[in-house]
Amino acid sequence: MHKTPTYSVIVPVYNRPEEVHELLQSLTKQTVKDFEVIIIEDGSSVCCDDVVDEFRDQLTIEYIIKPNSGPGPSRNIGYTRSNGRYFVIFDSDCIIPPTYFEEVEKALRIERFDAWGGPDRAHQNFTALQRAMGYTMSAVLTTGGIRGGKKRAGWFQPRSFNMGISREVFEKTGGFKFDRMAEDIEFSVRMKKMNFNIGLIPEAFVYHKRRTSLKQFYHQVYNFGRGRVRVGKVHPGEIKITHWVPTVFTLGLIFTPLLFIVPAIGAGLSAIYAGYFAVIFIDSLWLNRSLRVALLSIPATFVQFSGYGLGFLNQWVKSYMG
Numbered sequence: 001m002h003k004t005p006t007y008s009v010i011v012p013v014y015n016r017p018e019e020v021h022e023l024l025q026s027l028t029k030q031t032v033k034d035f036e037v038i039i040i041e042d043g044s045s046v047c048c049d050d051v052v053d054e055f056r057d058q059l060t061i062e063y064i065i066k067p068n069s070g071p072g073p074s075r076n077i078g079y080t081r082s083n084g085r086y087f088v089i090f091d092s093d094c095i096i097p098p099t100y101f102e103e104v105e106k107a108l109r110i111e112r113f114d115a116w117g118g119p120d121r122a123h124q125n126f127t128a129l130q131r132a133m134g135y136t137m138s139a140v141l142t143t144g145g146i147r148g149g150k151k152r153a154g155w156f157q158p159r160s161f162n163m164g165i166s167r168e169v170f171e172k173t174g175g176f177k178f179d180r181m182a183e184d185i186e187f188s189v190r191m192k193k194m195n196f197n198i199g200l201i202p203e204a205f206v207y208h209k210r211r212t213s214l215k216q217f218y219h220q221v222y223n224f225g226r227g228r229v230r231v232g233k234v235h236p237g238e239i240k241i242t243h244w245v246p247t248v249f250t251l252g253l254i255f256t257p258l259l260f261i262v263p264a265i266g267a268g269l270s271a272i273y274a275g276y277f278a279v280i281f282i283d284s285l286w287l288n289r290s291l292r293v294a295l296l297s298i299p300a301t302f303v304q305f306s307g308y309g310l311g312f313l314n315q316w317v318k319s320y321m322g
Helices: 017-027 049-054 071-080 100-111 128-138 167-173 183-193 214-234 241-255 263-288 291-320
Strands: 007-013 035-042 061-066 086-090 115-117 162-166 198-200 206-208
Touching: 007 017, 007 071, 017 035, 017 049, 035 071, 049 061, 061 071, 071 086, 086 167, 100 115, 128 263, 128 291, 162 167, 167 183, 183 198, 183 214, 214 241, 214 291, 241 263, 241 291, 263 291
Parallel strands: 007 035, 007 086, 035 061, 115 198
Antiparallel strands: 086 162, 115 162
16 A cells, blocks of 8 residues: 655746756655655746656656646645645755755654745855855845744745645645745745744755856846735735835945935945945855855845845836836
8 A cells, every 4th residue: 555655845847857857866865755746847848757757766756747827826736736744845946955854854743833944055066156146045144034044933934945834734725826926925924824833944954056147046036026015915014124125225226326426425325335245245255165156146146136126116116106
């Protein structure tokens, strides 16, 4: 008789067979193997069926092909096709450390979470730019640790690159409501409103590749900014002052040259920005032990703030002033 797995790993994918190969390869190395894998091909033109077939003798895998609808609906389809007690979603550009499920099991025995998330890190084998982008997306100096860098009870919101929920959570919430752009944040907000026990498992981290160029990174964070405004429209109160910081930061950079009309103001702002980027460089150098990564952390931070800030501002104007 086939044993029902404890965990169902659900991964939507769009035109990324190489990433899926690395992800599945990492899952074969798990110290806890009580899981199945559901890959949802979300309308891809470059499919990963051959990659999935390569791992069928090492993993229990279901492969689903569907028209494109976005990651949110794709994950919901994965939920409905899953057999596990818990559903775990990863992005296709993640590599999972061997002890991931081992750490989750330890935490669930103690905390009994209904839903959880974990941090993301940059693997030493990632490119210097990917490591720099990983730094900017997780550093306290750039995001305040909101993506799992710090444990804050009652505050942490699991993100879709590394999120687990119980079957009960899915049955009571209906899963994701947004198709894309902050669909994970909206889901986390609803779970919190329904009083589910949500927590961070610091040791259950993943290596998250993100994008391969600053241009791709810009489009990604631009949509993050837009998505936060969408969440605020559905859940009033979910837009905080801190969400305006990237917009203010970006507008300040744009208008600083004009402020040299009053030299003291222009020089003062320039010194503040220069000091901030210097601190970013030093912090990244200390954490990554790489001069190249530290140098690339400066443009990565600029792209992160400007992309998020302009996406946020654009969507806010459309939503509240359009």
